Amino acid sequence: MSTMKKLGERKAIEAIRQILSLPRMPIPFGDDVSGLEIGRNLVAILKTDMLVKETDVPPTMSFWQAGRKAVVMNISDFAAKGVKPIALLVALGVPADFLKKDVEQLAEGLNAGAREYDAYVIGGDTSEASDLVISCSLFGLSKRGLLMLRSGAEPGDILAVTGLFGKTAAGLKLLLENLSVSSTIGKVFLDAVLMPQARLNEGLVLSRVGAVSSSIDSSDGLAWSLHEIRRASNVGFIIDYLPVATEVLRFAKRNNVDPVELALYGGEEYELVLTIKQRMWKKALRAVKQVGGSLIRIGRVTEEAEMILHWEGRTISIEPRGWEHFKSGK
Amino acid sequence: MSTMKKLGERKAIEAIRQILSLPRMPIPFGDDVSGLEIGRNLVAILKTDMLVKETDVPPTMSFWQAGRKAVVMNISDFAAKGVKPIALLVALGVPADFLKKDVEQLAEGLNAGAREYDAYVIGGDTSEASDLVISCSLFGLSKRGLLMLRSGAEPGDILAVTGLFGKTAAGLKLLLENLSVSSTIGKVFLDAVLMPQARLNEGLVLSRVGAVSSSIDSSDGLAWSLHEIRRASNVGFIIDYLPVATEVLRFAKRNNVDPVELALYGGEEYELVLTIKQRMWKKALRAVKQVGGSLIRIGRVTEEAEMILHWEGRTISIEPRGWEHFKSGK
Numbered sequence: 001m002s003t004m005k006k007l008g009e010r011k012a013i014e015a016i017r018q019i020l021s022l023p024r025m026p027i028p029f030g031d032d033v034s035g036l037e038i039g040r041n042l043v044a045i046l047k048t049d050m051l052v053k054e055t056d057v058p059p060t061m062s063f064w065q066a067g068r069k070a071v072v073m074n075i076s077d078f079a080a081k082g083v084k085p086i087a088l089l090v091a092l093g094v095p096a097d098f099l100k101k102d103v104e105q106l107a108e109g110l111n112a113g114a115r116e117y118d119a120y121v122i123g124g125d126t127s128e129a130s131d132l133v134i135s136c137s138l139f140g141l142s143k144r145g146l147l148m149l150r151s152g153a154e155p156g157d158i159l160a161v162t163g164l165f166g167k168t169a170a171g172l173k174l175l176l177e178n179l180s181v182s183s184t185i186g187k188v189f190l191d192a193v194l195m196p197q198a199r200l201n202e203g204l205v206l207s208r209v210g211a212v213s214s215s216i217d218s219s220d221g222l223a224w225s226l227h228e229i230r231r232a233s234n235v236g237f238i239i240d241y242l243p244v245a246t247e248v249l250r251f252a253k254r255n256n257v258d259p260v261e262l263a264l265y266g267g268e269e270y271e272l273v274l275t276i277k278q279r280m281w282k283k284a285l286r287a288v289k290q291v292g293g294s295l296i297r298i299g300r301v302t303e304e305a306e307m308i309l310h311w312e313g314r315t316i317s318i319e320p321r322g323w324e325h326f327k328s329g330k
Numbered sequence: 331m332s333t334m335k336k337l338g339e340r341k342a343i344e345a346i347r348q349i350l351s352l353p354r355m356p357i358p359f360g361d362d363v364s365g366l367e368i369g370r371n372l373v374a375i376l377k378t379d380m381l382v383k384e385t386d387v388p389p390t391m392s393f394w395q396a397g398r399k400a401v402v403m404n405i406s407d408f409a410a411k412g413v414k415p416i417a418l419l420v421a422l423g424v425p426a427d428f429l430k431k432d433v434e435q436l437a438e439g440l441n442a443g444a445r446e447y448d449a450y451v452i453g454g455d456t457s458e459a460s461d462l463v464i465s466c467s468l469f470g471l472s473k474r475g476l477l478m479l480r481s482g483a484e485p486g487d488i489l490a491v492t493g494l495f496g497k498t499a500a501g502l503k504l505l506l507e508n509l510s511v512s513s514t515i516g517k518v519f520l521d522a523v524l525m526p527q528a529r530l531n532e533g534l535v536l537s538r539v540g541a542v543s544s545s546i547d548s549s550d551g552l553a554w555s556l557h558e559i560r561r562a563s564n565v566g567f568i569i570d571y572l573p574v575a576t577e578v579l580r581f582a583k584r585n586n587v588d589p590v591e592l593a594l595y596g597g598e599e600y601e602l603v604l605t606i607k608q609r610m611w612k613k614a615l616r617a618v619k620q621v622g623g624s625l626i627r628i629g630r631v632t633e634e635a636e637m638i639l640h641w642e643g644r645t646i647s648i649e650p651r652g653w654e655h656f657k658s659g660k
Contacts, residue, residue: 001429002430002431003428003430004425004428005426005427008533012424012430012456015437019434019437019438020437020441020450021450023417023452025449029452029453034453036417036469040370044374046417046419046453048420048454048465050423050455050459054458054459056457070559079588087353087364087366087431088364089364090378091465091467093380093382093423093465094334094342095334096335097333097335098334099331099332100331100334100337103334103346104340107345107346107349107350108349109617111349111350114351120348120350120352122355122359122364122376123359123378124362124378126339126346127339127382127385127386128384128385129381129384129461131460131461133380135378135463135491137419137421137467138379139374139376139469142556162500205493236583247460274491278612325456
């Protein structure tokens, strides 16, 4: 019999999709968020994402940080679509022996995560569960033309990201294995794990300038995000600059870890992965800088369905794998 | 140290509310649903409710029924507010050894529950968890003036419900204890537990005719619903007709169980509890009948903050208790 462990999250979702009666939707099933037309060219945007303590909360993460992360995970998907989050509901599953002060810490973290992105927690539900489960559902509004989908990338477009990769993967390695690193770099990695940032300002401004042909966040890893855009847009990629943080390069060298693995396949990173029309590149760059962000050109979109990385003189084939519930993780 | 078990769901929610930065909202925090003004007199309505297998899924309930129930629980809250549900997202937490066919049954149940009420499951999230957790979040739109809140009941209003109580409580007793009942009545009780119905048509038509001064669903039990309306509306109630199903009366007699207990404090029932302006009673009654429902007058709203039941010549004080996570249940 096929179990979830054998099947993996992605095939399970595909099996569920086959069963659902789907209406006409402005955003295809399986994109980062769901959408519903509500008239006047407006689209109601909805997103739900569940954080489970056992698989999603690394050691040393506080309840405050777990609450905040549960919110940021959802905000990041809105960022990737260029949608301003307005409010969220939180369904909490909490063990009966949980302390009141821990629930309060969790609530402080949820509230802080929402307020950080100018959204509000406006309601929810509390249930008894065997492990801590935080299920957020986020609501926002968008104009149809402003949505940035996974589909739409075209050959010749510039491939770009909003930050450097590998810090979260290195941080998780630090927490779970016994590796050596300077305390300064250790702090950078732990911050990446414990205090993830959603690129909301970047996503919103890029949606406004209309420069983006496709977009996704990188919560399942850079390689997987590229694979998803490739699949939705029917294109390929050549990457000639690996966006890896210098701290990650140093850490990788010192501990004999492959930096390409850390940068491409880590997951739990919340940068945006975007394709941008060539003629709009400068405008996009300026817009992102104006909101204090960065936009890093890492390659280009190709017609062939390839995923290739040029790195230190080698040509590496990027595999369509990344973080996946039931398959990855503990 | 105070644990969730000692605190109970309601005090935990109150503690969380104290922490949240709440914006101005058209529906007060703690009502059955949350709302956000989105212009043109429209209110976006959001609701999340989590079903946890260990506490919310009774023995003999199939995965199909559990999926359907998770949706119906949320629809019932929309029904109580007079809001048409449009679409929902589902975040699933599933153990790794779960079978693919069980997840498919679950998805079939989710889809069936949504379609039954003319809504759609349009997206979601799948995570690994130690116990099955189904977190639904439901979206709809309402005009501000059509919303039926918990507040608004006034002395002299008629107190009414949309059906008879006690079948679910009797059914749960049947499943968990070893009680005697005829097979016909047993089936009625089990149906109430396994195939709950949300009173959506009743809620929608009552909102349209504008007869209702306050409304809530009875998912935590009739007594608790009355307590909530009392608290939100600052009124009291005298009940002179106990809305208890005849099958429940027979079952109670045969097994020496208190029928008042079954009807008032059971929970997991999805009738609407409403207060209706006297002059609008006939109109409300006609409207509900037209959609095939029933509206049962059970008492009246009083100025004093009492909750009194007249039953078989006795005057019984209704206690503000009902089903509560962490306190009730297994």
